Amino acid sequence: MKSPSDIIIKSDDHPKRGQYAKRVSILDAAAEVFCREGFSGACIDEIAAEACVSRQTVYNHYHEKETLFTAVVEDVMKRVNAVLFSTLSTFPDTSDNLQEDLTAFAVRLTKNCTCTHDGKFLRKLVLQEGDRYPHLFEVWRQQGPCKTTKALAALFARLNHQGVLDIDDFDLAARQFLALVNADMQMVVLFGGVLSDEELQVSAQNAVRTFLRAYGHVTEKEQGSRISALSGV
Amino acid sequence: MKSPSDIIIKSDDHPKRGQYAKRVSILDAAAEVFCREGFSGACIDEIAAEACVSRQTVYNHYHEKETLFTAVVEDVMKRVNAVLFSTLSTFPDTSDNLQEDLTAFAVRLTKNCTCTHDGKFLRKLVLQEGDRYPHLFEVWRQQGPCKTTKALAALFARLNHQGVLDIDDFDLAARQFLALVNADMQMVVLFGGVLSDEELQVSAQNAVRTFLRAYGHVTEKEQGSRISALSGV
DNA sequence: GTCAAATTAGACACTGTTGTCTAAAACGTC
DNA sequence: GACGTTTTAGACAACAGTGTCTAATTTGAC
Numbered sequence: 001m002k003s004p005s006d007i008i009i010k011s012d013d014h015p016k017r018g019q020y021a022k023r024v025s026i027l028d029a030a031a032e033v034f035c036r037e038g039f040s041g042a043c044i045d046e047i048a049a050e051a052c053v054s055r056q057t058v059y060n061h062y063h064e065k066e067t068l069f070t071a072v073v074e075d076v077m078k079r080v081n082a083v084l085f086s087t088l089s090t091f092p093d094t095s096d097n098l099q100e101d102l103t104a105f106a107v108r109l110t111k112n113c114t115c116t117h118d119g120k121f122l123r124k125l126v127l128q129e130g131d132r133y134p135h136l137f138e139v140w141r142q143q144g145p146c147k148t149t150k151a152l153a154a155l156f157a158r159l160n161h162q163g164v165l166d167i168d169d170f171d172l173a174a175r176q177f178l179a180l181v182n183a184d185m186q187m188v189v190l191f192g193g194v195l196s197d198e199e200l201q202v203s204a205q206n207a208v209r210t211f212l213r214a215y216g217h218v219t220e221k222e223q224g225s226r227i228s229a230l231s232g233v
Numbered sequence: 234m235k236s237p238s239d240i241i242i243k244s245d246d247h248p249k250r251g252q253y254a255k256r257v258s259i260l261d262a263a264a265e266v267f268c269r270e271g272f273s274g275a276c277i278d279e280i281a282a283e284a285c286v287s288r289q290t291v292y293n294h295y296h297e298k299e300t301l302f303t304a305v306v307e308d309v310m311k312r313v314n315a316v317l318f319s320t321l322s323t324f325p326d327t328s329d330n331l332q333e334d335l336t337a338f339a340v341r342l343t344k345n346c347t348c349t350h351d352g353k354f355l356r357k358l359v360l361q362e363g364d365r366y367p368h369l370f371e372v373w374r375q376q377g378p379c380k381t382t383k384a385l386a387a388l389f390a391r392l393n394h395q396g397v398l399d400i401d402d403f404d405l406a407a408r409q410f411l412a413l414v415n416a417d418m419q420m421v422v423l424f425g426g427v428l429s430d431e432e433l434q435v436s437a438q439n440a441v442r443t444f445l446r447a448y449g450h451v452t453e454k455e456q457g458s459r460i461s462a463l464s465g466v
Numbered sequence: 467g468t469c470a471a472a473t474t475a476g477a478c479a480c481t482g483t484t485g486t487c488t489a490a491a492a493c494g495t496c
Numbered sequence: 497g498a499c500g501t502t503t504t505a506g507a508c509a510a511c512a513g514t515g516t517c518t519a520a521t522t523t524g525a526c
Contacts (some may be wrong), residue, residue, distance in 0.1 A: 038361060040274030043483060054504045059485065110451055124360050128271060130424055137424065167502075170440075174417050176443055183412035187378055191363055191370065206402075210409055214446035252472070276513060287474045292515065 025051040026058055030072045035121045039069055039129055070136060073125060077140045080118050084148055087112045091155045095164040098216075099208055106181045106204035114185050115195065123189075149174045156227035166217045173215055258284045259291055263305045268354045272302055272362055303369060310373045313351050317381055320345045324388045328397040331449075332441055339414045339437035342435060347418050348428065356422075382407045389448075399450045406448055413440035 029051035033042045044065060048055040062068035087108050092101035113119050130137045152174035159165045167173045184203040188195060195203065238272040262284035266275045277298060281288040295301035320341050325334035346352050363370045385407035392398045400406045421428060428436070 022503085036364070038271045038273055040271055044485085045483080054488095054506095055485090056505085060502080064485075065483095074397075125517060126424075127357050127360050131269070134424075139423065141420065157425070172439055176413055176439075179412045179416035179419075180409055183408050186412075187374065191359075191367070191374065206405055211449045214443045255473085277515085278513075288514095289475085289516090291474060293472075296515090431497075 004072070022051075022053055022057060023061055026053055026061060026068070027075050028155070029053075030068055031076060031121060034069060034072055035049045035124055037066075039132075044068075049059055069129075070133070073129075073136060075124055076118050076125070077144070080113065080116075081115070081124050081140070081144045083112050083118075084144060087149070088148065088151050088155075091152070093158070095159060095162050098159070098164055099212060103201070103204045107200055109178075109181060110185060110195075110200055110204065114182060115189060115200075119190060120192075147233055149178070152177065164217055165215050167215050173211075176214075177207075177211055180211055183207060240466060243419060255284075255286055255290060256294055257284060259294060259301070259309050262286075262303055263301055264309055264354060267302060267305055268357055272298075272365075277301075302362075303366070306362075306366070309351050309355055309358070310377065313346065313349075313355050314373070314377045316345050316349070316351075317377060318384070321381065321384050321388075324385070326391070328392060328395050331392070331397055332438075332445060335441045335445070336434070336437045338431055339440055342414060343428075343433055343437065347415060348422060348433075353422060354424075382411070385410065397450055398448050400448050406444075409447075410440075410444050413444055416440060 026047065031041075033047045033050060037043075037046075042065075044058055045055055047068075048058050051058070058068065062071055090108060091105055092098070094101070126137055126140075126207070149171060153170035156165060156167055156173050157170045160167045160170070165173075181204060184195070184199075184206075188197045259280065263275075263280045266280045266283060270276075270279075275298075277291055278288055280301075281291050284291070287289035291301065295304055323341060324338055325331070327334070359370055359373075382404060386436060389400055389406050389410070390403045393400045393403070398406075414437060415452075417428070417439075
């Protein structure tokens, strides 16, 4: 009915051809179904259908459900981590307009990492199957979130050195920055809600304002009043 | 083999007898299995075995798997919300020793609500099956977390009125307080890790310290140094 | 002790899923 | 255009889980 050249045009940017295209297609579909149904609830037939591929093809590439699952998880983790570190590299390196720069950074963080399809998938997965595959997720945690905190801590240390921040425990500051940035996400994202760009902006602004109130150097005390005017939503 | 009076002594405090005992036993076992395996992965036979009850008894009480599942969720939600509000009622009402009082409150919050078995279960459940039962969880969210934030906001407003805090948006402050308190929990709790009492204490201390730095009234500036000495771990 | 209600083990039909196997078709590379 | 590889649809066995039914047993209240 459908020729394969139709099939590979799924929702991907550059439709790769041949065997590789199938792999990607299967991986994407599997991610979708695993995320929606959980491991036990997901059924290979459904995945095959969603990937526009026969069931046998799925079994050709990944011998069994378990293999497919771990492949999907590793794939998503790799993507998420890549985006995470690429976003981290946009951390402001100048200290003028710190409030605005940090806010923009926080927005990027939420938009690229937290509120992403992959992001939600991974969060769901970790919680859902973390107990069953401790090693799989522990490795990711070390390479991802833990490294992120360390990197962020180093970046804050730099700002501290420049004299614009007053932090004694950089690691703690990093964790708290992330917590504040995600403060409004938790509940909304959990329920599939989507925040508008404006809401994202306000949320990030609030997070950064509080962060800078706690850690901003005393000389910048005029910030407090300035930003409270901005966040009038 | 086993007499029912043996069975009901599971891990409960006061072993209720008769029909009610079975219901409780089933509900507990089901919560355990649903949490471990997810809805699709959970099997009635396993639940029945874990509850020391025949499969038929499960079907007598809850006609089908779906019914049992929603019953379990509602049960856990009720318990979690009850503990949540009972903990909220212990919010400090005097403003001397605010740092210590708030820290103790934060510890109670994490110990009673976040790091609980029920707490983790609910978080897992919301993420896992939230899409499938939007109404179920939306009601809970309104009655639980949303109300919590409102209540906490009101409590902060009271402290603000007493002049010990300098908050302009109480609701935001409440959300950020919760975010800071949970900053260290997220990753650890996700992976089934358990924080020691000491770690819990330090984490709460750090959260409150940052919160008060951001929102504490300027006159209390000596707090910053005092607490940083405390949190030397 | 009696009796109604609840519980039990086990068998049962039914459905859905996994993973294998086949033969036919489509592919891509030369 | 020929040939080896990949994909496909469909049938298939094996299995696991749901939900029903039955007949025997146990329970608790009187």
